[in-house]
Amino acid sequence: MASNSRGQFSSKLGFIMAAAGSAVGLGNVWGFPTKAASNGGAAFLIIYLVMVFLLAFPMLVAELTIGRYGQSNPIASLRSIWTKNRAAAGFFGLIAMVAASMILSFYSILAGWLMGFAAAPALEVVGLQSAADWLVNFGDARNVILALLFSLLTIYVVQKGVADGIEKWSTRLMPMLFVLFGVMIVYIFTQDGAMDGLKMYLIPDVSHVTPALLVDSMGQAFFSLSLGVGSMMVYGSYLKKDVNIPKTAAQVAAIDTAVAFSAGLLILPAMFVAKNNGVEIFNAAGDLMSSGDLVFAVLPAMFDTMGSMGMIVGTGFFVLMVIAALTSSISLLEVPVSCAQDELNMTRRKATWVIGSAILVLSIVIALNFGSLFGLVADISTVYMQPLLGVVWAIVVGWIWNRNKLLNELKEGNPEIEQGLFWKIWPWYVRIVCPVAILAVFMFSVL
Template identity: 35%
Template sequence: MERENWTSKFGFILAASGSAIGLGNIWRFPYITGTNGGAAFLLIYITAIILIGYPVLISEMAIGRKTARNPIGAFKKLAPDTPWWLVGALGVLSGFVILSYYSVVAGWGMSYAVKSIGGFADGTDFAALFGSHISSTFSPIFWHAAFMFLTVAVIGAGIVNGIQKVVKVLMPMLFLITFLLIFRSLTLEGALKGLIFYLKPDLSAVNLQTFVDAISQAFFTLSLGMGAIITYGSYLSENDNINESAGYVMFFDTAVAFLAGFAIFPAVFALGFDPAAGPGLTFITLPAVFAKMPLGALFSFLFFILLTIAALTSSISMLEVVVAFLVDEYGWNRKKASYFMGFLIFFVGLPPLLGYSSFSNFRFLGMDVLDTYDWFSNVIFLPTGGLLTAIFVGYYWGSTNAVEEANKNSSFKIGKSYRFLIKYIVPAAIIIIITLSLINSI
């Protein structure tokens, strides 16, 4: 079966950036920044993106293009008759599990976009409203199904007519809506307090958990360790520039996360809310902010549409990982694989969805079902996948081979710095983060 390729460098950059830009930027980044003291976390996060995220991003793109295979097939091709294929299997599993609960949260975003059309009344108990929504049954299932249907429809259409065509529309929309929200937020009276919180480092807020959160966020937001970048890289041609493309992806991803802070924190401070509200910042605090804001219904609608677009550009990359596995390894028809895996992922997403109603008594280390899925993904699966990928590139396949592949047709060459980072800094940092995360959780 002939494999598709991206029809342009720009198409790949938008698709890979879309994979990276998701709920991690719009939903997760603001509340993690808020709970870690603002600007101090931002500096650590950017450092983690450059020193850890960029080398792993290049490595996964190089593995993908070299093999032109899904994650499992890629490791089988580079390390035949060895257990290294299990690293690819972990990537496929990661994408599968993350998408199952990612779709649930994205469904919340879709439902809130619809709720926003009528506007939220000032004085509404938004904690009760959110609790009522997630603890019901029919509505969350409907929106979970609707979001998975959109994801399946894009992937079923293929690389060029599906993913590439859709991201060329969605990514410009994402940036446009972000800038509209920033303009509204910065023009509110009292917005300066939010800017100071966001941009002036408070080193007293920094602790070990800050570093754990920063590196975990770097992996989550760049789609590392879940096979998405290897899969997208497998559709690159020999003429594509890996090093520059990785740089653009890193830049766009970080820019959207950074800009999301400008859209959120000035408004939160201007209207007297808590920036350290945790996960509830998006679905409890921000609706309350919009309710107090002139034209709040419009900007609430735009924000939750932004959240949905960001989620969709990431979800299609996660579904592509598992679909590519069935297409490459078993010769499945793309549409058949898309619908089959979409239904299976929808089904696996039901426990976290019902974790606030039917499964509300479930607890793992004190966490509900959705947080348990998220914990395994961000503390175990993604860092372990990134660690093993770094070890594979640095010591088995060889950093020299990775450099040779990445430097093809590249005006920006990597070399000694990349080798040092992928062999020593990346593995050491990830081991420390996994260890600290496990200690903090138990």
């Protein structure tokens, strides 16, 4: 099984902060509000909350349980369950590792931009306008250098290990994220126009509920919890045996959802504040003009209309985005690093630098061929690989894993689980409902 040198989370809070950090990324702080704004606000919010409860949470329990049972990386953990076909188990574990690496390669470029936007206002204040412009304007050199900086930051945290790196930094960064969010939401609510955004976000318009909205909201719920790519399996493998997995998974899902909800509370009112200040955000048909650069065009334009306060709010907002990106990127890098440690007997330091550098090379290739590669790599890894791997994990837990062994693993942290409602519903739910629902959404999004 696993090597004895494997790290462990030193506390349950440390795990919850790290797992929530993995889940809380650009998908929540950028993707969720953008999709909510494009899909009528409240209608999207309600369906999203339903999808987190019905689909993402049961799958989160499945991934954490696989990881803790195997006490190893995704390849070895899957093999420990799928004993009759170890080759298939190894193959899917490897694919998860590739998917995590691909996501990190394009994620680092986005996160680098956020670092640029966070640093630019400070440079403007000290009179370095041309340097500030360079940081916020699209260009090959800027894209490569900022991706390099963000990658080094990720490598630095991961090489420190589970307790000293991932846990320590997550427990520092996540509370900072929550406080920044709170301060910024309160500030935005004092601005003219904010209440219109709040109405759109909280008062549902049933006419917006379409099949496309269902697909968007389920995809968002799935990606927002870092499901499918093995991150949660790896984090599960660092969990102590006395942890109640369903309860802990519910706490992680709740924090993640609260952050997505807060991001909506911040960004939708902010869009209407921007509109009130003369920034164009909707076209003549009432559709969001450009969801892709909402964060890089609309919000900075709004911060500019706020005078000196706008600079502080803008810097705070982008620092918050960088923190969200970093807590996710460390969980993505941890997937291939844990595989290299266990399967190739590499030291953590060497594994982190070798793999981190290889992913950075891929980031640079994507940055230099942005138009043709960025969207392609993002689609292959998130639209195709993530949901299909999710289906595989559901099949492993629902059909391949011996039911008694699965029950015994869950009993470790919750001896009474067999009598409760959770155990009566969850096994067949993961077996039938989850794979069918994920496949249905996948087919719809692809066709």
